[in-house]
Amino acid sequence: MARYNPKETEPKWRKAWADADVFRAGPPAPGVPKYYALEMFPYPSGSLHMGHVRNYTLGDANARYKRACGFNVLHPMGWDGFGLPAENAAMERGVDPRAWTYENIAKMRTELQQLGLSIDWSREFATCDAAYYGQQQAWFLDLMARGLVYRREGVVNWDPVDQTVLANEQVVDGRGWRSGAVVEKRKLNQWFLRITDYADQLLDGLKTLDRWPEKVRLMQENWIGRSKGARFAFQFAGDPPAGFEAGLEVYTTRPDTLYGASFVGIAPDHPLAEQLSADPKVAAFLAECRKGGASEAEIETAEKIGFDTGLTVAHPFDPDWKLPVWIANFILMDYGTGAIFGCPAHDQRDLDFARKYKLMVKPVVLPPGEDPASFDVADEAYVGPGTIFNSHFLDGLEIEPAKAAAVAKLEAQGQGQGATVYRLRDWGVARQRGWGCPVPVVHCDKCGVVPVPRDQLPVALPEDLDFSKPGNALTRHPTWKHTTCPGCGGAATRETDTLDTFVDSSWYFARFTDPTAAEPIDKAAADYWMPVDQYVGGIEHAVLHLLYARFVNRALSDAGMLEAKEPFEGLFTQGMVTHETYRLQNGDWVEPKELEILVEGQTRRARRIQDGLPVIIGDIEKMSKSKRNTVAPGDIFDVYGVDAARLFVLSDSPPERDSIWSASGVEGAWRFVNRVWNEFDSQPGGPAPAASPDPKADELRAFTHRTVKAVTEAVEGFRFNSGIARMYEFLNKLKEFPADGASVPVLAARHEALSAFARLISPFTPHLAEEAWARIGGTGMVVVAPWPDFDPALTQDAVRILPVQVNGKRRGEISVAAGAEPADVEKIVLDDPDIARRLEGLTIRKVIVVKDRIVNIVAG
């Protein structure tokens, strides 16, 4: 018996697949359903990590399964080629970002191909290919013509380390998502995509995404943050400040609490506050507000401070009632109107503020069961349900009707109207970087901002950019930006900002449907393949990439480029790959491959191989270079083969959860690979023996069909670990029916079992599956073999063993024919001597028989 040798078989089968071109997506064919399987394409960092292995193996298992089920599968791969790491490498090592990126792509392509993925490589592209980003520029200009692109000065998030602007979605806890630097606020001329125009669609569209994780939908819902309320203006008592003749406009979600108002507040960067800053005291207060730090994290934790401007406004429902106008640091300029009315009794922030500055606190919502004469608010605002009181015409109404009544009155008075406000902001897409897709416009003194005509696209990056210094290499290139105006023919300057790389990844899935189309998207191809049936990637993109892509897809769809509104019909977010961490006593991190684990009974110790120093075994954390707890996929492939690695990443945990990489785990997978091979290897060659009835063979057949059913259901539900657990059980069962000395019927049943088994393991361990399939004389390659069927009748045993309970406790068992009628079963049970003994001295009250499952006798 020869041991299974993946080093020989794996390259052999990969070559066979490539030679037969089996993964090329087919043209539309009548009666053949399409299936678009996609994993989030990688950034070409230079080497594959275990996260990639998990991501692409998950997607591949699904794609291979769907192909076996008869779908015309599109499963492409490409590269998210632009981005800062290339510039950083350029700065640190003096290499060219383009060369660095394409070399990385070449290296990673080899590694991905080694993984045995069922990819249609003929469709590969990188977003940094001019052919790709030129098409991106084309649709960008289309969206500009449709009013979805604009430029304005605005306060932006500035990453001082990466020297670029970040979108709101890219600021995490006040820090840049890549650099980790504390983000500053800066005023800059910025390009925006009008994602807020699509806020309602993006929100409502979530309801149709029933194959997305609930969690991601919830996160997007929270991020978009739609709130309904009212926008209205307070009239100034006395002379209004210049520019505020129409009053001071505020936004509220609680117009029902207007009679509880005790002040009006504006943000420190509100235009009115800026106007008042001529007063040194106001200026000093505004300076105080900014002092707390520019980072969002600091703003959020700052203490509430305020300044009474001395201005007063009239209450909209009572002109004689004057409210003071305060500047307060907790009010955000970029939400609503940057001004609010404060109702301390029913808003915690307003209450904190009112207590500090001794402002009135008047409850206007009475909780159920409370006495209006005695109800008061201490340090906790009341935000629950109740009845409005102390509120004149609103008295006695519940909250929702009161909101409607208050809005109606504001509208009748011409002071305001109901309004919907979003937390979502427009998407700032310009980056001050040289290694990105240029914004395809020129600036002309005479004509202003002029789009580059379509026939002059792509606006390509120059070959000779200087990346030796920080900042934007495009602005300091000697000649690139100088051009002529397409409008007047005069001298003009190119825009040197480039697009956020999230723009690049917001439509690549549509480009894959025809990567060489003369237009950004070939509509016929996109309408055949889109939407993506199953998208697989990390949860970290829940509100970044996945929201941008939904927006861009909708915008392109509205521009007539494709029909599908939502790009990803099914989404699966896989967990991270984690590993134990190891440190020396001096705190230095140690890599897993540098140490050996010593097992003594139930305890584990570790020591460094090179010098025997004791190593402390630490927590299990996400694999990262900084903690040195990574395992290089290539090292694993070399020792155990690709299939064992694929099997382990799929078997260990439910795919959506974090999985723990461990040496013993992959060894277990490797042993499974060998045990599988041994079963195939021990089966006699030649044609399948003729099947004939035999109890032993029937038992195996039943188990085979049950396993096919269970694995099919597991794969359908993306519960690969569960499916693999069933295959482990199946293999254990198969060993009860050794080929050596087996009867002909059992050999036939074994052949059926192995034939099904080769196809069941094919999505997970595709190389082993081919070798096994060939060993038992399967037709063609298993990669194109149909998924095995199961016979429902065979998945059930003819004889059932039913546990017999007495008062809910198991007291014995009986054998009956499957499907035996309850009345008959009851008779058999009561005639059973063992059971009868258990019932001695008891009166039978009731006998419950659940068909084919259990018998329970209630007695006392």
Add this chain to the structure above:
RNA sequence: GCCGCCGUAGCUCAGUGGUAGAGCGCAUCCUUGGUAAGGCUGAGGUCGGCAGUUCAAUCCUGCCCGGCGGCACCA
């Protein structure tokens, strides 16, 4: 604070209103021309806690405890 997920063998996880399972680890034994291995057998579980529904709850319901994640001056 709000929302969500999770808690089953030493570890990582399946599972089901009705007999508690797998891999790894552990123990015993066998094999020693599959050998930096293979195999047999076994131990190990108040299914996080309490209560409720039920003939029967690890599973359903409620409350509590513990862990993880997301959001959070968004008016």
